[in-house]
Amino acid sequence: GSEKKVVKKEALVKLLRWHFEHSDFRGKQLEAIQAVLSGRDCFCLMPTGGGKSICYQIPALAKQGIVLVVSPLIALMENQVMALKEKGIAAEYLSSTQTVKTKNKIYEDLESGKPSLRLLYVTPELIATSGFMARLSKIHARGLLNLIAIDEAHCVSTWGHDFRLLLNFSLYLMPSYRKLSSLRNRLPNIPVLALTATAVPKVQKDVIQSLCLQNPLVLKSSFNRPNIYYEVRYKDLLDDPYSDICNYLKSYGNICAIVYCLERTSCDDLAIHLSKNGISCAAYHAGLNSKLRSSVLDNWISSKTQVVVATVAFGYDFLFMFLGSFDPTQGYCPYVYGFKGIDRKDVRVVCHFNIPKSMEAFYQESGRAGRDQLPSRSLLYYGVDDRRKMEFILGQAANKKLQSSSMEEGSSKKSLVDFHQMIEYCEESGCRRKKILESFGEEVTASLCAKSCDACKNPNLVSKCLEELKSATAFRHRKGSSRIHITSASDFKDAEQFSEFWNRDDEASGSEEDISDSDDAVEIAKSVVHSSKSSEWRVDDRIESLQRAEENYYRIKSNQEKQVNKVDKNTISGT
Ligand code: ADP
Ligand code: ZN
Numbered sequence: 001g002s003e004k005k006v007v008k009k010e011a012l013v014k015l016l017r018w019h020f021e022h023s024d025f026r027g028k029q030l031e032a033i034q035a036v037l038s039g040r041d042c043f044c045l046m047p048t049g050g051g052k053s054i055c056y057q058i059p060a061l062a063k064q065g066i067v068l069v070v071s072p073l074i075a076l077m078e079n080q081v082m083a084l085k086e087k088g089i090a091a092e093y094l095s096s097t098q099t100v101k102t103k104n105k106i107y108e109d110l111e112s113g114k115p116s117l118r119l120l121y122v123t124p125e126l127i128a129t130s131g132f133m134a135r136l137s138k139i140h141a142r143g144l145l146n147l148i149a150i151d152e153a154h155c156v157s158t159w160g161h162d163f164r165l166l167l168n169f170s171l172y173l174m175p176s177y178r179k180l181s182s183l184r185n186r187l188p189n190i191p192v193l194a195l196t197a198t199a200v201p202k203v204q205k206d207v208i209q210s211l212c213l214q215n216p217l218v219l220k221s222s223f224n225r226p227n228i229y230y231e232v233r234y235k236d237l238l239d240d241p242y243s244d245i246c247n248y249l250k251s252y253g254n255i256c257a258i259v260y261c262l263e264r265t266s267c268d269d270l271a272i273h274l275s276k277n278g279i280s281c282a283a284y285h286a287g288l289n290s291k292l293r294s295s296v297l298d299n300w301i302s303s304k305t306q307v308v309v310a311t312v313a314f315g316y317d318f319l320f321m322f323l324g325s326f327d328p329t330q331g332y333c334p335y336v337y338g339f340k341g342i343d344r345k346d347v348r349v350v351c352h353f354n355i356p357k358s359m360e361a362f363y364q365e366s367g368r369a370g371r372d373q374l375p376s377r378s379l380l381y382y383g384v385d386d387r388r389k390m391e392f393i394l395g396q397a398a399n400k401k402l403q404s405s406s407m408e409e410g411s412s413k414k415s416l417v418d419f420h421q422m423i424e425y426c427e428e429s430g431c432r433r434k435k436i437l438e439s440f441g442e443e444v445t446a447s448l449c450a451k452s453c454d455a456c457k458n459p460n461l462v463s464k465c466l467e468e469l470k471s472a473t474a475f476r477h478r479k480g481s482s483r484i485h486i487t488s489a490s491d492f493k494d495a496e497q498f499s500e501f502w503n504r505d506d507e508a509s510g511s512e513e514d515i516s517d518s519d520d521a522v523e524i525a526k527s528v529v530h531s532s533k534s535s536e537w538r539v540d541d542r543i544e545s546l547q548r549a550e551e552n553y554y555r556i557k558s559n560q561e562k563q564v565n566k567v568d569k570n571t572i573s574g575t
Contacts (some may be wrong), residue, residue: 007037013402015061016054018088028219033058036147036191041154041216043208044195047223049371052195053080056149060087060118065146066110066139067123072152077121081447084119089110094132124155128179133186140187147286148183150211153194156180157206184212184336184501192216199223199440200360223363223440227370228378230432230453232425234465235383236472242270246277248379249307254280255348257299259309260365262354262386270310270353281307301344345371355426358418360427383427384473394419413425422459429463431456453529 012033016022025033027046032055037044046052061066071077077093084091092106109115126132139145150156183192194207194216208216234239249257259274261267264285271283282296299305350369356362362380370376370390395415425435432453434444451457 005038006034009034012058012062015058019061019089020054020057021053025054026394027221029054029058031217032063032193032219035217035219036193037062039189039191039193041213042193043213043216043218044193044292045199045203045204045219046195046197046221047225049241049368050197050221052151052197055195056147056193057089057119059083059147063146065116066115067119067147067149068136068145069119069149069151070124070127071121072155074123076557077123080245081119089118090116091119091121092117094126095123100525110135111382113142115144117141123179127183137186139192145187147191147193148187149193151182151195152198152206154196154198154203154212156210156386157198157203164528181210181212201441208473222437222442224433224437224442224448225367225370226450226452228376228452230366230436232380232382232432232454232462234469235386237465237468240351241381241383242273244381245270245381246274246352248280248351249274249279249349250277252348254306256303256344256346257307258347258348258349258365258368259307259351259353260356261309261311264311266353267309271484274309275309279307281309284308284310286311294322303344346374347371347376348374349377349379351378351394355382355390355419355422357381357390357415357422359421359425359436360418362422363440364438380426384469387423390419391416403536415490427466427469429455429466448520 009030013024018220020490027050028044029051032042032044032206036056036059042055044052044055056067056069069077071080074093074095074097077095081091081093094106105119106117109117110120122132127136138144159555179382192213194211194213196207204218208218230523233241233244238244245259249255259270261270264287266285267285271281274281282299284296284300286293288296294306296305301310318337350366352365356365366378369378399522421439423434425432428435432443432455433449434440437444437448449456453492455462
């Protein structure tokens with residue numbers, strides 16, 4: 001399209017103040033708005049809570065005509081539309097949950113020469129229907145379509161998330177997101193704004209390609225969370241980590257917190273310990289039945305429980321909870337729901353009782369603190385035993401070659417590298433915040449942290465701890481240990497959750513190959529659960545199970561990819 005004049009900042013700030021009562025734009029909002037108003041495609045990477053919606057809401061107000069917003073979850077669309085209507089902005093959403101009457105009213109408005117509507121939210125599934133596409137084309141032909149905004153744009157990418165299984169499922173669940181590529185051809189010369197909070201570089205490339213963005217302005221906001229204070233404590237230097245975390249939580253009063261544990265048993269143990277000490281607390285993990293899980297969740301969301309002690313599945317787990325009600329025609333995307341829908345904004349403390357598996361995971365999990373922008377804390381308990389256990393497992397997995405396609409090769413090695421980023425975060429002196437942000441490729445100035453991490457606030461104390469840790473580790477080394485004792489198999493949650501997922505979704509998957517895979521997964525899950533019951537479990541068994549789970553995973557993944565390719569081909573030949 002022809003380049004238009006840049007809309008002046010003053011005019012846009014006026015709109016922002018008038019309609020949203022914010023004093024000024026934040027981060028890259030203004031740049032994104034000016035780009036799309038001048039007709040340019042834009043890729044916008046902002047952390048959750050960064051203010052992505054303003055980037056398409058202001059353009060909707062700056063110009064006559066309609067902004068189309070593609071969003072994967074009806075609950076989120078409803079919220080946004082309601083909030084906009086309260087502000088007196090004409091916004092609607094289209095979904096299968098609405099009455100025919102409501103829909104017709106929206107269509108009538110769209111087809112009138114001068115629609116009053118400014119923002120129209122739709123699911124990707126609706127876009128994929130020919131009826132809706134025809135309507136859009138008509139509006140487009142009249143010059144009334146201003147912008148197409150694609151929220152949660154990482155859903156178009158196979159690299160949507162580093163958590164392998166989810167990555168897989170999001171693709172599987174959201175073929176309609178992949179069909180969005182056709183928008184470009186069907187609606188030429190309309191700028192496309194892609195928005196995401198996923199920082200994986202591959203996602204960016206994939207989104208830009210899949211959506212056929214042309215010479216897009218690529219905007220990346222800092223992932224810094226200035227209201228979070230980062231701290232690491234060293235289990236090996238503490239008399240009793242359980243009492244330490246208990247005292248820590250109590251020192252802040254009756255606050256809302258999430259404590260992440262690697263294993264279910266320590267999850268249960270810790271929750272019991274905290275409860276005994278008067279903390280309002282519950283355990284949450286995939287080993288609980290779904291009724292119990294949702295009641296724990298409900299109580300936490302409604303502030304009846306203040307502290308949840310959870311496996312990292314907390315958050316991801318909603319994928320499995322909502323699968324039962326997953327309906328592609330309605331756009332329920334449990335994947336997105338897990339991240340956005342369930343959060344309490346007033347989480348004051350996120351505590352990792354074990355070492356997270358990667359910086360990406362750590363950022364996501366600790367980032368659940370302080371969504372309300374108020375001062376919050378991330379506390380990580382580092383233990384040398386925890387580290388060794390993880391390294392051993394990851395190392396063994398890396399040694400075993402996987403006879404799958406090239407993409408998966410080295411993925412275990414990558415896990416080790418990812419994990420070591422977390423070790424550096426804990427074991428090296430220097431600003432913690434700097435380490436987090438640099439791992440996302442950000443450049444960090446010395447003053448950025450402003451003493452908001454333990455290493456910046458008390459550098460001497462942290463150095464002393466690290467020295468003590470070294471001697472403690474050396475001592476342990478001499479004592480030696482030829483066997484690792486595994487007390488729980490909850491780190492096998494991949495296989496277990498996988499089978500759980502697969503069982504619930506078997507109606508949708510259909511083919512016989514898939515069903516045999518599902519049986520394998522169930523077998524693995526069973527054997528894992530069984531092994532976890534014996535008091536000591538040999539490392540070799542554990543590794544073998546892990547490898548079986550992985551191989552199984554890759555087999556299923558390649559099957560799914562074949563299916564998706566089939567779907568893609570059908571789509572092309574069908575149009
Ligand atoms: P995201 O979609 O990136 O997670 P939202 O668009 O939901 O973020 O915005 C997060 C919060 O930030 C909202 O409460 C919103 O009102 C607020 N916000 C957005 N832009 C601004 C701004 N320029 N100034 C102040 N607050 C803002
Ligand atoms: Zn710092």
